[in-house]
Amino acid sequence: xxxxxxxxxxxxxxxxxxxxxxxxxxxxxxxxxxxxxxxxxxxxxxxxxxxxxxxxxxxxxxxxxxxxxxxxxxxxxxxxxxxxxxxxxxxxxxxxxxxxxxxxxxxxxxxxxxxxxxxxxxxxxxxxxxxxxxxxxxxxxxxxxxxxxxxxxxxxxxxxxxxxxxxxxxxxxxxxxxxxxxxxxxxxxxxxxxxxxxxxxxxxxxxxxxxxxxxxxxxxxxxxxxxxxxxxxxxxxxxxxxxxxxxxxxxxxxxxxxxxxxxxxxxxxxxxxxxxxxxxxxxxxxxxxxxxxxxxxxxxxxxxxxxxx
Numbered sequence: 001x002x003x004x005x006x007x008x009x010x011x012x013x014x015x016x017x018x019x020x021x022x023x024x025x026x027x028x029x030x031x032x033x034x035x036x037x038x039x040x041x042x043x044x045x046x047x048x049x050x051x052x053x054x055x056x057x058x059x060x061x062x063x064x065x066x067x068x069x070x071x072x073x074x075x076x077x078x079x080x081x082x083x084x085x086x087x088x089x090x091x092x093x094x095x096x097x098x099x100x101x102x103x104x105x106x107x108x109x110x111x112x113x114x115x116x117x118x119x120x121x122x123x124x125x126x127x128x129x130x131x132x133x134x135x136x137x138x139x140x141x142x143x144x145x146x147x148x149x150x151x152x153x154x155x156x157x158x159x160x161x162x163x164x165x166x167x168x169x170x171x172x173x174x175x176x177x178x179x180x181x182x183x184x185x186x187x188x189x190x191x192x193x194x195x196x197x198x199x200x201x202x203x204x205x206x207x208x209x210x211x212x213x214x215x216x217x218x219x220x221x222x223x224x225x226x227x228x229x230x231x232x233x234x235x236x237x238x239x240x241x242x243x244x245x246x247x248x249x250x251x252x253x254x255x256x257x258x259x260x261x262x263x264x265x266x267x268x269x270x271x272x273x274x275x276x277x278x279x280x281x282x283x284x285x286x287x288x289x290x291x292x293x294x295x296x297x298x299x300x301x302x303x304x305x306x307x308x309x
Contacts (some may be wrong), residue, residue, distance in 0.1 A: 040244065044308055068124070069116035071153065074136065075166040076119070084167045091176035091189055095129050095142040105157075105164070107135045108143040119169055120260040137190045138167055140260055141174075147167040158225055165224040172218040173227070175277070178261060183274035184223075184246065189260030192216050193252045194279065198273045200248035213265075213272070215243040216251040243247050246275055246297030 019055060033145065061286075068084070071077050085105065097105050107129070112139050115121050125137045135142050146157030148166070153309045158166045163177060171187040184192050204267040207211050221232040221244060233245045243250050254265030254272070265272050 066116040067110045067113045068119065070118040072167050072172050073155075075168050076143075076156065077152070078110075080184050082145060083149055083153065083155050083157070084138075084143045084156050084179065085146055085164050086137075086138070086143065086167045086174070088163045088165075088175045088182070090176050092184065093137070093140045093142075093189070093260055094127065095135060097142075098130065105144040106147065107133060107191055109134050109136050112146050133261050139171075141167070141189070143167055157255045162226060167228075168222065170222045171224075172221050173223040173232075175224055175227075176261060180264065181263065181266075181274065183276050184264070185260075186216065186218075190245075190253060191261070191265070192275050192276050193254055193265050193272050194246070194249045195252065195274070198250050201233070201245060201250075201258055203235070203237050203243060203250040205250070205252065206238070210239075212255050213252040214255065215241060216253055217222065217242050220243050247279060249275075249279075251275065 012023075036294055038052050044163050045081065069078055069079070071081070071083075087095075087097060087105070095107070097107075109126070111134075113121070113124055116125065123139050126142070127135050127137055127142060129135055137143060144156075144164075146160070148154075148156045155166050156165050165174075173192070174185050174187055174189070176183055176185045176189065176191070186192065193213065195203070195205050203215070215237070217234075219234070219242075221229055223229065223232075231250065235243050236252065237243055237250075245251060253274075254262075254268075256262075256264045262275055266274050
């Protein structure tokens with residue numbers, strides 16, 4: 001009996017120990033669940049980090065702003081309203097403004113240029129200057145600022161020395177300076193000519209002649225500020241084509257001029273000449289001969305005064 005009683009007591013003690021051990025294990029296992037909950041809470045910080053990326057698009061509208069626009073006066077300005085200029089000396093498409101000239105006429109250059117309505121992005125380009133700098137062009141003309149323009153919209157450089165003019169978007173004619181020869185070109189720098197066998201408002205270039213000397217036509221002529229627009233007019237030729245005139249004389253291109261600034265038609269047959277602002281027609285007689293003056297090795301425009309423009 002004593003043995004049986006001892007066994008019962010021993011079994012009871014073991015049972016108590018087992019029950020106690022299970023209880024402790026259960027409470028210890030519950031502890032990690034608290035840690036797990038804390039870890040899940042930390043994942044809430046992830047969306048906070050994501051919201052910071054929303055700031056990126058804020059800067060995007062500025063990149064869409066136009067680099068160049070057209071002012072109320074139809075001249076081209078940069079994004080801050082500063083006026084841009086062209087030089088008649090740059091007729092060949094390269095910049096002749098070097099050295100100290102750049103102190104007065106700093107170059108304009110914009111990479112990734114964008115334009116406003118009223119301008120065509122294809123009219124803009126980039127050249128690499130002789131000094132290695134890049135410069136933006138408009139219709140082949142390098143663009144500049146004028147150092148004396150202090151406020152947006154200033155145009156103090158327009159007409160300076162008869163060579164510098166505001167860059168207008170609506171030019172149909174411009175001026176060129178080349179080897180002491182000054183003459184009228186279209187907006188892209190192509191040379192215009194007159195035919196001394198023409199009479200006022202009458203073109204005598206017909207047949208094959210018109211293939212070699214195509215007519216120049218612009219319904220509304222806009223030129224630099226020193227040009228008198230009233231000197232331009234329109235005629236209808238016998239074949240029905242329209243042609244622009246300057247001081248009543250029909251204007252032409254020359255088919256053998258292959259690039260801007262070419263003057264290959266100057267003096268051809270002693271009847272074809274580039275057109276200067278001061279060109280004067282000697283007579284309405286088609287047999288009359290022009291007075292030609294040599295200057296700098298180049299025969300200049302027809303004139304009655306010997307004063308060449």
